[in-house]
Amino acid sequence: MARAQRLRTEALPATRGAILDRGGTPLVYDVDARGVEADPALVTDATAEAAMLAPLLGFPAAQIRHQLTVPGQFSWLAHGLTPAQGDAVIAANQAGVYVVKETKRVYPDGNLAAAVLGFTGADGTGLAGIEYVDNAVLTGEPGRLVEEVDPTGRVIPTGRSFEVAPVPGQSVELTIDRDIQWVAESTLAAQVKATKAKSGMVVVMNPQTGAVLALASVPGFNPADPVVPAGGTTGEPAVASVYEPGSVNKIITASAAIETGVVTPNTVITVPPYLMVDGTAFHDAEPHGTEHLTFTGVLAQSSNIGTIKVAERLGKATLYRFLRMFGLGSVTGVGLPGESAGLLPPPQLWSGTQAATIPFGQGIGVTAMQMAEIYSTVANGGLREQPHVVRGTVDANGVFHHALLPAPVQVIDPTTAATVRTMLQAVTTNGGTAPAAAIPGYLIAGKTGTANAVGANGRYNGGFVASFIGMAPADHPQLVVEVVLNQPQTNIYGGAVAAPVFRQIMGFALQTLRIPPSTSPPPVLRLYG
Amino acid sequence: MVPTARSRAPRAPFVVVVMALLTAGLVGLLLLNTALDEGSFALGNLQQQQAALADQEQALAAQVAAAEAPGSLAARATALGMVPDYRPAFIKLPTGKVTGDSPLVGTTLKVAGATPLGLVIGPAGGLLPASPSPAPSPLPSASPPPSPSPRPSASPRPSAHPTPAPAPSRS
Numbered sequence: 153m154a155r156a157q158r159l160r161t162e163a164l165p166a167t168r169g170a171i172l173d174r175g176g177t178p179l180v181y182d183v184d185a186r187g188v189e190a191d192p193a194l195v196t197d198a199t200a201e202a203a204m205l206a207p208l209l210g211f212p213a214a215q216i217r218h219q220l221t222v223p224g225q226f227s228w229l230a231h232g233l234t235p236a237q238g239d240a241v242i243a244a245n246q247a248g249v250y251v252v253k254e255t256k257r258v259y260p261d262g263n264l265a266a267a268v269l270g271f272t273g274a275d276g277t278g279l280a281g282i283e284y285v286d287n288a289v290l291t292g293e294p295g296r297l298v299e300e301v302d303p304t305g306r307v308i309p310t311g312r313s314f315e316v317a318p319v320p321g322q323s324v325e326l327t328i329d330r331d332i333q334w335v336a337e338s339t340l341a342a343q344v345k346a347t348k349a350k351s352g353m354v355v356v357m358n359p360q361t362g363a364v365l366a367l368a369s370v371p372g373f374n375p376a377d378p379v380v381p382a383g384g385t386t387g388e389p390a391v392a393s394v395y396e397p398g399s400v401n402k403i404i405t406a407s408a409a410i411e412t413g414v415v416t417p418n419t420v421i422t423v424p425p426y427l428m429v430d431g432t433a434f435h436d437a438e439p440h441g442t443e444h445l446t447f448t449g450v451l452a453q454s455s456n457i458g459t460i461k462v463a464e465r466l467g468k469a470t471l472y473r474f475l476r477m478f479g480l481g482s483v484t485g486v487g488l489p490g491e492s493a494g495l496l497p498p499p500q501l502w503s504g505t506q507a508a509t510i511p512f513g514q515g516i517g518v519t520a521m522q523m524a525e526i527y528s529t530v531a532n533g534g535l536r537e538q539p540h541v542v543r544g545t546v547d548a549n550g551v552f553h554h555a556l557l558p559a560p561v562q563v564i565d566p567t568t569a570a571t572v573r574t575m576l577q578a579v580t581t582n583g584g585t586a587p588a589a590a591i592p593g594y595l596i597a598g599k600t601g602t603a604n605a606v607g608a609n610g611r612y613n614g615g616f617v618a619s620f621i622g623m624a625p626a627d628h629p630q631l632v633v634e635v636v637l638n639q640p641q642t643n644i645y646g647g648a649v650a651a652p653v654f655r656q657i658m659g660f661a662l663q664t665l666r667i668p669p670s671t672s673p674p675p676v677l678r679l680y681g
Numbered sequence: 682m683v684p685t686a687r688s689r690a691p692r693a694p695f696v697v698v699v700m701a702l703l704t705a706g707l708v709g710l711l712l713l714n715t716a717l718d719e720g721s722f723a724l725g726n727l728q729q730q731q732a733a734l735a736d737q738e739q740a741l742a743a744q745v746a747a748a749e750a751p752g753s754l755a756a757r758a759t760a761l762g763m764v765p766d767y768r769p770a771f772i773k774l775p776t777g778k779v780t781g782d783s784p785l786v787g788t789t790l791k792v793a794g795a796t797p798l799g800l801v802i803g804p805a806g807g808l809l810p811a812s813p814s815p816a817p818s819p820l821p822s823a824s825p826p827p828s829p830s831p832r833p834s835a836s837p838r839p840s841a842h843p844t845p846a847p848a849p850s851r852s
Contacts, residue, residue: 178746183739183743184739234736235732235733235736235739236736236740258743258746260743260750261750261752264750264751306722306725307721307724308721309717309721310714310717334752335765335767338752338755339767591768591782592782592783592786593769593770593780593781593782593783594769594781594782655767656767659767659769660767660769662769663767663768663769663770667769668771668780669769669771669780669781
């Protein structure tokens, strides 16, 4: 019993693993911190003690006094203090106040990539983002140190002691590039503010590997103090938020049409000013007379009527097959929590008008991540790589272990993909809907989207979701950048509000990744028949 | 018969020796324990020092991490009067031909020295400003060396100070 009185067991907390960017720079990591707890039963003069502690803890004295007088024998006064602050509290030597060791997550880049990183709760368990998904990997195992101590707490050297070393958590290395992430977030935030949009999303992906280089959402939040922002979320909208994509979805209709051979890029389509389908009149964005556009011209000018006519040649069943093969109606598996599969009903449930609207991206629900995956597939010669945010893990010895990814899937023929990429280069010319996305010196292929936004009641609310998704260099793409603005007020068109942000982010990414300008000449594209 | 004289070995010295041994042993033990305890105190002190230094290192490392965050750097660049330029432009060495997204496309820039590492990538006009830079350069002013010597390529990030030529770095 005497020995038992001398034995002190100290829990040795295990450091939680860090989350690193693709360059190995920590985006969030553990530091030593101190917590201050109180035993109200032993507090002698709550008011005086609260006054002494207020400047040391940084809280108002009234709040501290309340915590010192709760019924019972335990209450928390503060968490996450620096060790120096903890020493100051120890030196103040207030009755019934104790300092304990704890750990704290530190975010050196502020709010950067907050939704991807996630955050931890008071007990250090991951609650959102990668902290949640990879919690088992990040959490170490606490150790134990048992020693014989004298009454003042000093270790008796001839006494027994044994130690079980803590096992530190492993670190998780993301595919995110810190600098591209910052540029994506800052340019998106500036445009959301300038256009008075409700929110915005950016996805930057490497089509050759499926690695997500940046994933930005505005408004973000502070992971060190995760309060849900007004009109925002602490989740990741790029995987969780479902919206109707609009014309950016035409890439699937185009790929299906070229792959099955129902049209070629130069097939001339007669585009009337309106088209009746199932008793409803469909128009294009700009009113026009009867035009004769090639299929390339239909895509460049984003003609809904032209798209409907091509989709009629495809048929519902074939279009649905390609929609599913490109990943719509399934989660991408990118590795973030709360991912939605979107909304894609089977063709037998399509209404008469849905058969007309789905080819141009209304009447179905998608996520921004699904759209990035689709464009990456076309960029990568029709080969769909697994989108992922985790590159691998780093163990306690500093050894990097690559994440295992499923095998890629060939969705369309490489020649089809090349043809579609050539056609989509017309979009960024002066005859297309997004000359603002062009980057001199580079071949850029992409598509605009200006889709009816859906309100909380499931009906169109009069707003629009403006997008631009593009790839560069178009002849052999190494990057896909997607920009989505939710209900911009100053201008609704993807070519006007999303394309300029694309140009900034893609420009920076090309520069930072040292991707040289295209050497092939721009293709000669015929828009009119 | 003479009774054998019992040799009465003097008992006092024996007792003294034994007592001395005992005392020596006790003192030795006492000294050992004292030394061990001193060591334990010293250990405790050093461990405290180590913990304090570790805390200091942690605080400094956090300062460094915050300072090198991209948001921090961007704020400091803006404070210096710089604006972000996201136009990718390239200078092909050794000819100095400009390609990419730059108003200088098609022209040729004079480059003071060639690097054997090939393309040097930077924002348009970053290597040769149109007019002498008013800001003091942090690098020692260097005249081009008589023969090209291997030097590391310039950073791909936009440099904070326009430099007149790819200057040799002093490691």
